[in-house]
Amino acid sequence: MTLKIYNTLARDKVDFKPIEPKKIRLYVCGMTVYDYCHIGHARVLVSFDVITRFLRSQQWDVEYVRNITDIDDKILNRADENGEVYTDLTERFIHAMHEDEAQLNVLPPDQEPRATAHMDGIIDMVSQLIDKDFAYQANNGDIYYRVNKFENYGQLSGKNPDELLSGARIEIGEAKEDPRDFALWKAAKPNEVYWDSPWGAGRPGWHIECSAMSKSCLGATFDIHGGGPDLPFPHHENEIAQSEAANGCKFVNYWMHAGAVRVDGEKMSKSLDNFFTIRDVLKKYHPEVIRFLIVSSHYRSAINYSEDNLIEAKSGLDRFYQTLKKCMHIEPTALVSLSASTYYPRFVEAMNDDFNTRIALAVMYDLVKEVNSLGEGDENLTSTLIAELKAMANILGVLQADPVEFLQAGSTNDGLSADEIEAYIAERQQAKLDKNYARADEIRKLLIEQKIVLEDSREGTTWRKE
């Protein structure tokens, strides 16, 4: 079965062909660490986590690199505002990011390079670009990339270089030869952190670090480069210009871009100041709810972030966990023995088709329906199906919680304690035995007001939070 990937460069879904058989080298643009991660970041994190998990499940040898930008104007400005050393700021938010990732069940990448640890590679690449005349030092000391010299500029984003020229803003005191040129190296301002270079003290521009880090971690040419929806221009366009000019070879074969997260129909972003951080949402919802919301639509389509959508994601998960609850302690089926499954091949087919997680989920719902409709006597089949379900869930990185705990966690942390609830259930049980249904119903009603739903079965009464 062939893997199809939507390649932004081709603007089409195409068959994936690796550089090396069964090997995939993947680089994803990570965070600039000056604040907490928001839901948009979560989407990129989760999407590429699902992608790598799936690829590995299909025996692809994935080398996943996701960088950290730990030197940048925003970082220095924020550190300045806080009156702290910039490295204290970045360390703090890197730590916070790792915590958020762990909460969302995002596996760490194989390599997580930081810009400040790759200064030699960055300086080397800038030197090469200067040597090849693709870069120059302006009279303000900055080094700029000479966009006009790179023939295919605009290929990824579909921009026409001439139109970019006419539309470009010209800053006051502009030192560039051409308004489209972008900084590779910024000369140090007084009292600013700096690194020494052949062109004087300074620090790298944003784009060059990804070119240098990807080369160092994966080589001059690699298979897939991913990132958020706002990166094709200018960031990725500039990466292509830098890497291909410096290395003299193709940079990346496939470009993948996640869709936007919107709030009230507008893009959620730091610059619009309409973002929700991951930790904001985790105060109210189980982390799997966020992950499920992301996986519930295709990674490229825009998703709307709203309370309603979170509640719906929770409901969807509840359905899975209700089924899982019936059959605890079953281990997922080994992937190799899943060929006989009626569901798994459909799941794989969907995922191989540009990672269609929504259809993968539909397959899992179909399986749940079959399990739920089986009678008591079909325990073997039930176990088999549940094990298959778990194997698929592991690929999506969902359904990792204990079913009872998940169902009882609900969407809030306030209200009655488990002991209090159990006491009410015991009292209601006695009332039922006494045929005092008025009192039994009164208790249930009282609990409903606290968002506690009771479920009676032959084995007794269980509860969950709405």
Add this chain to the structure above:
RNA sequence: GGCGCGGUGGCAGAGUGGUAAUGCAGCGGAUUGCAAAUCCGUCAACGCCGGUUCGAUUCCGACCCGCGCCUCCA
């Protein structure tokens, strides 16, 4: 203005040149002391106008609407 993406049932969200998945919600039934959960059944959708075609939601063109990038942003 340039480039690009999208408009599918009440909501969310796939997909297809020929009976349009799946989930949530609704309705009817089974089950239950009554519920909940679950099962069975059921209602209901392809922005608008042309074209190609035996046949279009799917392909082509125009239009309307929404969104993204064009500046730091995942």
